Each structure stands twice: as structure tokens, then as C-alpha cells.
Amino acid sequence: MATTSIWAVKDNLKRVIDYTMNPNKTEKLEDNDYQYNGLGQVISYTTQDLKTQKQLYVTGINCSMSTAYDEMMITKKSFNKMDGILAFHSYQSFNPGEVDAEVAHQIGIELAQLMWGDRFEVLVSTHLDQKHYHNHFVINSVSFKDGLKYYDNKENYRKLRNLSDELCSKYHLSIIKYPKKKSKHYGEWYAEQHNKPTLRSMVREDVDYAINQSQSMKDFYRYMEVIGYEIKFGKHIAVRPKDKDRFVRLKSLSDDGLYTEDGIRKRIYHKTSLQNISLIKEKPKQYHYNGNIKKAKKLTGFRAMYFCYMYRMGILPKNAPSKKRVHFLLKEELKYMDQITAECTLLCKKKINTLDDLNDYQNKTQQRLDSLLKQRRCFYNKIKRCRNNDTKRTLEKDISILSTEITELRKEVRLYEGIRIRSTKMKENLSIVIESERKEREESDKWRNSRSNR
Numbered sequence: 406m407a408t409t410s411i412w413a414v415k416d417n418l419k420r421v422i423d424y425t426m427n428p429n430k431t432e433k434l435e436d437n438d439y440q441y442n443g444l445g446q447v448i449s450y451t452t453q454d455l456k457t458q459k460q461l462y463v464t465g466i467n468c469s470m471s472t473a474y475d476e477m478m479i480t481k482k483s484f485n486k487m488d489g490i491l492a493f494h495s496y497q498s499f500n501p502g503e504v505d506a507e508v509a510h511q512i513g514i515e516l517a518q519l520m521w522g523d524r525f526e527v528l529v530s531t532h533l534d535q536k537h538y539h540n541h542f543v544i545n546s547v548s549f550k551d552g553l554k555y556y557d558n559k560e561n562y563r564k565l566r567n568l569s570d571e572l573c574s575k576y577h578l579s580i581i582k583y584p585k586k587k588s589k590h591y592g593e594w595y596a597e598q599h600n601k602p603t604l605r606s607m608v609r610e611d612v613d614y615a616i617n618q619s620q621s622m623k624d625f626y627r628y629m630e631v632i633g634y635e636i637k638f639g640k641h642i643a644v645r646p647k648d649k650d651r652f653v654r655l656k657s658l659s660d661d662g663l664y665t666e667d668g669i670r671k672r673i674y675h676k677t678s679l680q681n682i683s684l685i686k687e688k689p690k691q692y693h694y695n696g697n698i699k700k701a702k703k704l705t706g707f708r709a710m711y712f713c714y715m716y717r718m719g720i721l722p723k724n725a726p727s728k729k730r731v732h733f734l735l736k737e738e739l740k741y742m743d744q745i746t747a748e749c750t751l752l753c754k755k756k757i758n759t760l761d762d763l764n765d766y767q768n769k770t771q772q773r774l775d776s777l778l779k780q781r782r783c784f785y786n787k788i789k790r791c792r793n794n795d796t797k798r799t800l801e802k803d804i805s806i807l808s809t810e811i812t813e814l815r816k817e818v819r820l821y822e823g824i825r826i827r828s829t830k831m832k833e834n835l836s837i838v839i840e841s842e843r844k845e846r847e848e849s850d851k852w853r854n855s856r857s858n859r
Contacts, residue, residue, distance in 0.1 A: 409569050411495035411557055413546075462510040462531035466517045467549060473528045477545040480526065484552030492546050493557055497569055498539035503578055506533055512572050513540030519568050524548040525555060607736040608644060609658045614730045616672050625673060631848045633733065633841065642666055646733050706758030707828060711749040714738075714831050717838065720746065732838045741827075748824045751817065757824075767821040774814040781807045 468476040481487050497516060499509055510531040517527045521544050528543040546554050555561075570580040611632060619625040626636055633647040643652035658664040663672065704712060715721045718735045720742060738745070757763050784804050791797050 408498045409495065409562075409566050411493055411542075411562060411565065413490045413557065414492045414494050414543075415490055462506055462533070464510070464514050464529045466514070466522050466525075466527040466529060468526040468528065470528065473526065473543070477526050477547075480545055480549045481547050484547055486547045486552065486554065490546045490554070493542075493544040493555060495542040495544065495565070496539055497542075498537055500579070501536040504538055504576070506531060506538060508576060509538040509540060512576060513542070515572055516540070516565075516568055517542055519572075520565055521555070524550045524553075602736050602739045604646075604649070605653060605658055607733060608646065608653050609664070610736070611646075611730065611733065612644075612655065612658065612664060612669070616669060619673050621673065622666075622670055625669060631845055632730070707763065707824065708749070708752050708756075708758060710828065710831055710835070711745070711752060714835065715745065715749060717835075718742070718745075732841060734834055734838060734841075738834070744823060745827070748820050748827065751820050752824065763821060763824060767818065767825075770814055770817050770821065774811065774818060777807050777811050777814065781811065 463470050465473050477492070497513060504512070510529070513529045513531055517529050521527050521542075525548055526545040530541045530543075532539050532541060544555060548555070573580045611629070611634070615625055615628040615632065618628050629636060629644060635645045635647075635652075637643045637645070637652055641654045641656055643654045645652040655669070656662075656665045662668045703709075712721065714735075717731065718738055719731050720739075751757075755762075755766050757766060781804055784800050784807070788797055788800050788804075791800065
């Protein structure tokens with residue numbers, strides 16, 4: 406198996422030459438502290454005697470090993486391209502013990518000839534100073550053939566990697582059959598680990614819901630628009646939730662092909678769920694109670710609003726599999742689920758319904774907190790003046806008890822303030838959601854009527 410990489414070499418040429426002529430630096434360079442700065446320096450680095458066994462494994466392609474730097478500079482001057490990127494530095498690294506020096510160098514030469522040999526001057530050096538033998542390539546950025554510059558883009562790097570794999574197969578070396586897929590962003594990974602919603606997870610839920618409501622791709626696109634998504638058609642289908650800045654490609658929602666256009670079409674036609682399983686549950690047996698049932702007192706005010714909000718978010722009822730679609734605006738609120746639950750618990754515990762109730766409890770809690778802080782400060786002052794160890798220990802215990810209560814009171818004060826701020830946002834969000842759901846119902850009714858009249 407061989408890994409590959411390539412990067413550009415840039416710097417002030419005179420400074421690089423002065424740097425490379427300093428033997429104290431060129432002789433003491435190590436792999437882990439080397440800075441790839443100039444053309445002269447990179448050639449000096451890749452051809453060091455200690456790394457290449459007295460330069461037995463250094464070969465020039467379209468140039469001589471001993472005059473590679475001069476020849477590359479002549480090419481640049483002849484086409485008047487002395488600025489910008491000076492060269493490209495690439496490497497090919499093999500597994501420890503997989504190749505010997507001769508085979509590693511031969512593979513490097515063949516790779517350089519296939520990749521750059523028709524147009525560029527290349528210096529190939531095989532380094533033997535590590536357990537894993539590896540080839541270094543210094544490629545002139547300007548072609549000796551036509552004066553055009555080499556461009557390091559994704560297509561060329563893909564070609565480099567494929568050629569390296571082909572040569573490894575030719576010499577019966579291992580190759581990476583299944584390259585690693587693009588890793589997730591840390592924020593997305595962290596959110597998934599802690600069951601927090603992300604943009605992709607929220608879009609994925611809406612797409613799943615739209616698939617289960619549709620009978621064709623046309624229905625699917627129509628329904629996605631009904632629930633507030635903008636759709637962009639092109640090489641890849643992308644959607645953008647309302648009030649969001651960027652589109653999300655449907656195929657990027659998973660790696661198993663369920664969200665590609667073909668994957669969605671198959672799921673619609675076969676009416677599969679995300680797990681490709683559709684369970685039909687028996688209707689639960691109903692029991693009737695003939696006795697008198699005491700009517701529960703209806704919730705009002707803050708408590709009613711919090712319960713309504715949590716129900717629409719899908720938090721309530723607990724452990725109940727709800728098939729109702731959660732509005733995108735409320736899905737984003739799921740990241741604050743712990744805070745919302747704590748605030749609702751406090752509202753129920755204190756039976757707070759109105760803003761006056763909230764202000765009253767908050768003021769009382771703040772007064773109690775201020776009183777305990779003063780009391781604890783007095784205890785700290787007594788400890789400073791106290792010379793009796795037993796008295797000190799008693800005071801420290803009292804301080805510990807006070808500190809525990811102070812911590813709880815501070816949390817309670819923050820919850821009151823959180824309720825005050827969040828309740829305003831809840832009212833706004835609920836009004837938006839209710840209006841949005843009304844429009845969705847109207848659009849759905851029009852859509853169903855149009856389908857029934859076909």
C-alpha cells in the first residue's frame with residue numbers, strides 16, 4: 406500500500422538559496438521540523454546523502470540529478486515565469502517492510518514518468534532513513550515543452566493516486582481498496598453523540614416524512630415545497646429550509662444511497678421507511694370505566710404554553726412514538742430540550758401561571774440568595790479571625806451547607822430569567838408554527854383535491 410500527497414513550494418528565491426547554502430541547516434534537517442520553503446531547499450532536502458544512501462537512489466526525469474536546480478531555473482527564465490509557485494513537492498510512502506530500496510525507487514521513477522514525464526522536469530529521491538521507505542518528487546512548476554504551468558487540482562491528484570495504485574498492483578503490493586470517506590465535522594459528530602439536532606438530521610426527518618406522504622417523485626417535490634423547502638435541481642438535488650442560508654444536498658444525508666434521487670424513488674414506490682420495515686400493529690384493546698372520574702384541572706398561562714410547546718416539539722408525551730411531523734423551527738429548539746424541561750418542571754413545582762407569579766417567586770428567591778451570601782461572607786470573616794480549630798471546623802461545615810443552598814438558588818434564579826426570555830420567543834414561534842400549519846393544510850387540501858379530480 407502506498408499513500409500519496411502533493412503541495413506547492415513558494416518563497417523568496419534569494420533567501421532560499423542563502424538558506425540552502427548554510428550547511429548547518431541542510432545537514433541537521435529532520436522530517437518533523439522541515440519547512441518546505443524554496444526550490445533550492447526542497448531539492449537539497451530530498452537529495453540528502455544520509456537519507457538516500459550516498460545518493461544512490463536519486464534520479465532526474467528530463468534533467469540531470471546534479472544540475473536539476475539550474476535546469477529548472479533556466480526553464481523558468483526562458484518562458485519568463487519566475488514568480489508564483491516555484492515547484493511542487495510530492496511524496497509516495499510505502500508500508501514498513503513492504504518494499505526494498507530498489508523496488509521503491511523503480512516505482513517512483515515509473516510514477517514520475519507516467520504523471521509528469523512528458524512535460525516537466527522531475528527529481529525523484531527515495532528516502533531510506535525511516536522504517537517506511539518513501540519517494541520524494543520535486544516537479545518544476547513550468548513545463549519545458551510549452552511553458553505552461555502545472556495545476557494541482559482534484560483531477561490531477563486523483564490521477565496521481567490511481568497511477569500509484571496501478572504501479573503497486575503491478576509490483577504485487579497492497580492498495581487501499583476502500584478509501585476512507587469524508588469525515589464528519591466535529592460539531593455534527595458531537596451533536597449526534599449527545600442526541601442534539603443538526604441541520605442534516607432535521608432535513609433528513611422532513612425528507613423521510615415527505616417520502617411516506619408521497620406516491621411519486623412529483624408528489625415528493627410538491628410536498629417538500631408545501632412544508633417550506635426551496636428545491637434546487639441540477640447535477641445533485643439540494644433543498645434549503647425556510648430562513649436558512651445554505652442548501653443541503655439530499656445525497657449527503659447518508660452514505661447508503663437512501664437519499665439519492667434513485668434511492669428516494671425506490672423508497673416511494675415500495676413504501677419503505679428509513680429502516681425498510683413497515684410494522685402493522687394490532688389495535689390495542691380498549692377498556693371502559695363506569696365509575697366517576699374527577700376532571701383534571703385545565704392548565705393555563707406559562708404552564709399551558711410550555712406543555713403545548715413541548716408537545717409540538719415531540720418531547721411530550723414521554724416514550725410515545727409520534728408520527729406527527731415536527732416543524733423545522735421547533736426542531737432547532739430541541740438543542741435546548743434540557744433547559745426547557747427544567748424550566749417546565751420549576752413552573753409546575755411552584756404552580757406559576759402568570760408574569761406576576763414569576764416576578765414574585767424570582768424576587769423572593771433573589772432576596773433569599775442575597776441573604777445567604779451575606780451570611781456566608783460573615784462566616785468567612787469569622788474563620789479569618791478564629792484561632793480555635795474546633796470552631797473553625799464548625800464554621801466550615803456551616804459554609805458548606807450554605808454553599809450547597811446558594812448553588813441551588815442561583816440555578817433557580819437563572820431558570821426564572823430563562824423562563825422570562827424564552828416565553829416571549831415561545832409565543833412568537835407558536836404563532837409562526839400555527840400559521841404555517843394552517844397554510845400547509847390548505848395546500849394539502851388543494852393538492853389532494855387536484856389529484857382526486859384527475
